Amino acid sequence: MNFKDVDVAIIGTGTSGMSAYRAAKQHTNSIALIEAGAYGTTCARVGCMPSKLLIAAAEAAHNAHKADVFGVTVGDIKIDGNKVLERVRRERDRFVGFVLESVEGFDVNHKINGYAKFVDDNTLLIDDHTQIKAKRIVIATGSRPHFADIFYEAGERLLINDDVFELETLPRSLAVFGPGVIGLELGQALSRLGVEVKVFGRSGSLGGIQDDSIKEVAKATFAQEFELDLESELKNLRKIETGVEIEYINHQGQSITESFEYVLAATGRRANLDNLNLELTNLVLDSRGTPRFDAKTMQTSCDHIFIAGDANAVLPLLHEAADEGKIAGDNAGRYPDVEMGLRRAGIAIAFTDPQIASMGLTLSQIKQAYEDNYAVGEVSFVGQGRSRVMAKNQGVLKVYADKHSGEFLGAEMFGPAAEHVAHLLSWAIQQKLTVSEILDMPFYHPVIEEGVRTAFRDLNTRLTLSLNTDKTTK
Numbered sequence: 050m051n052f053k054d055v056d057v058a059i060i061g062t063g064t065s066g067m068s069a070y071r072a073a074k075q076h077t078n079s080i081a082l083i084e085a086g087a088y089g090t091t092c093a094r095v096g097c098m099p100s101k102l103l104i105a106a107a108e109a110a111h112n113a114h115k116a117d118v119f120g121v122t123v124g125d126i127k128i129d130g131n132k133v134l135e136r137v138r139r140e141r142d143r144f145v146g147f148v149l150e151s152v153e154g155f156d157v158n159h160k161i162n163g164y165a166k167f168v169d170d171n172t173l174l175i176d177d178h179t180q181i182k183a184k185r186i187v188i189a190t191g192s193r194p195h196f197a198d199i200f201y202e203a204g205e206r207l208l209i210n211d212d213v214f215e216l217e218t219l220p221r222s223l224a225v226f227g228p229g230v231i232g233l234e235l236g237q238a239l240s241r242l243g244v245e246v247k248v249f250g251r252s253g254s255l256g257g258i259q260d261d262s263i264k265e266v267a268k269a270t271f272a273q274e275f276e277l278d279l280e281s282e283l284k285n286l287r288k289i290e291t292g293v294e295i296e297y298i299n300h301q302g303q304s305i306t307e308s309f310e311y312v313l314a315a316t317g318r319r320a321n322l323d324n325l326n327l328e329l330t331n332l333v334l335d336s337r338g339t340p341r342f343d344a345k346t347m348q349t350s351c352d353h354i355f356i357a358g359d360a361n362a363v364l365p366l367l368h369e370a371a372d373e374g375k376i377a378g379d380n381a382g383r384y385p386d387v388e389m390g391l392r393r394a395g396i397a398i399a400f401t402d403p404q405i406a407s408m409g410l411t412l413s414q415i416k417q418a419y420e421d422n423y424a425v426g427e428v429s430f431v432g433q434g435r436s437r438v439m440a441k442n443q444g445v446l447k448v449y450a451d452k453h454s455g456e457f458l459g460a461e462m463f464g465p466a467a468e469h470v471a472h473l474l475s476w477a478i479q480q481k482l483t484v485s486e487i488l489d490m491p492f493y494h495p496v497i498e499e500g501v502r503t504a505f506r507d508l509n510t511r512l513t514l515s516l517n518t519d520k521t522t523k
Contacts, residue, residue: 072375138215171184193318229316281298464500487505
């Protein structure tokens with residue numbers, strides 16, 4: 050058994066763990082960086098990068114199929130699944146390589162391989178070979194796909210998002226369980242590449258969209274490409290010779306049995322905390338077994354222990370993991386002089402087509418904080434100039450503001466170029482701009498952002514009406 054005393058121990062070398070390491074190293078060189086698996090982030094290996102590569106291939110196929118709307122005739126379109134997935138893996142490995150190069154630059158004396166478990170608040174056991182006494186600890190263990198046991202009945206026909214990119218060729222058919230970001234992105238991409246896809250949900254949710262009218266537009270739009278049943282109940286699942294047979298109750302209450310070559314379980318992710326022996330610490334845990342923490346400092350109830358990234362089960366997004374890791378690592382390094390870190394305006398994007406985006410406060414957060422004291426502006430992209438030029442005229446944007454101050458609070462969008470619009474609007478939110486200040490900004494013609502201006506003009510009108518109503522009632 051090896052014994053080691055360090056100032057800071059960091060468990061995990063994903064996005065948040067690497068960010069924590071760099072930040073902590075600004076304060077101390079006495080660090081243990083612990084990793085049980087292969088180096089390389091979830092994003093690079095099995096998440097955002099390979100999925101976007103698959104989506105890019107799907108967009109190429111979709112654009113070829115839809116070229117006739119512009120008077121362009123494309124010849125016989127053939128999709129070579131082997132070549133599609135070969136490129137996905139080749140480019141994915143390139144991105145992973147960049148991450149590995151970064152890790153290789155870390156001090157070899159800091160890196161320890163193995164699974165970490167808590168012995169007490171300051172002691173970690175790494176497999177059966179090393180015991181670490183750490184003055185401060187950062188938990189950055191990430192997350193993994195989570196699904197019900199019934200899906201194991203599919204055997205080798207069960208896929209999680211990690212597996213999709215390792216397929217040698219595209220499947221003939223696929224049942225996707227979970228209409229969240231992962232399920233929708235992969236489901237639509239595979240559908241556009243010629244796979245027969247059906248997406249199943251239970252609660253009626255879709256891509257995290259909170260506004261009901263936007264959700265209905267998104268549902269109708271996606272249904273033009275692949276089947277959805279967002280209020281179904283899975284009753285039975287069994288492996289058969291040709292794939293998987295699924296028995297479910299559909300949204301109309303009918304019992305249906307269908308078969309698919311593969312099943313994709315995209316029902317959520319689970320923080321990698323269950324094997325850390327947290328019960329041996331004095332950490333206060335919530336109902337899910339996640340340590341309670343301060344989002345501004347990443348400090349837990351044990352003030353020398355910090356938690357960051359997917360491990361805290363709040364915002365499983367790369368940019369949030371990087372920010373949280375930096376805050377946690379900085380505070381672990383400077384402890385006990387803990388400081389509040391920079392938390393940016395919220396931004397989340399699903400790379401479907403049209404894209405889904407949420408910026409700033411969500412609709413539920415606005416309702417909770419402002420009750421009836423907020424106004425809503427909106428625009429449909431059906432008639433928006435630039436969107437129609439590109440034949441991308443689908444979707445809706447809604448923007449929200451404080452009725453009294455006019456401050457822009459948040460937005461939700463299902464529409465073209467949402468990934469770009471989301472950045473502009475999240476910057477405006479972080480700067481605490483009012484609706485009138487946003488309308489004073491330049492808008493070029495013809496661009497999709499003119500639709501954004503239309504939404505804010507609508508919001509400004511509603512704010513004016515609201516203020517006039519308040520004056521009248523007084």
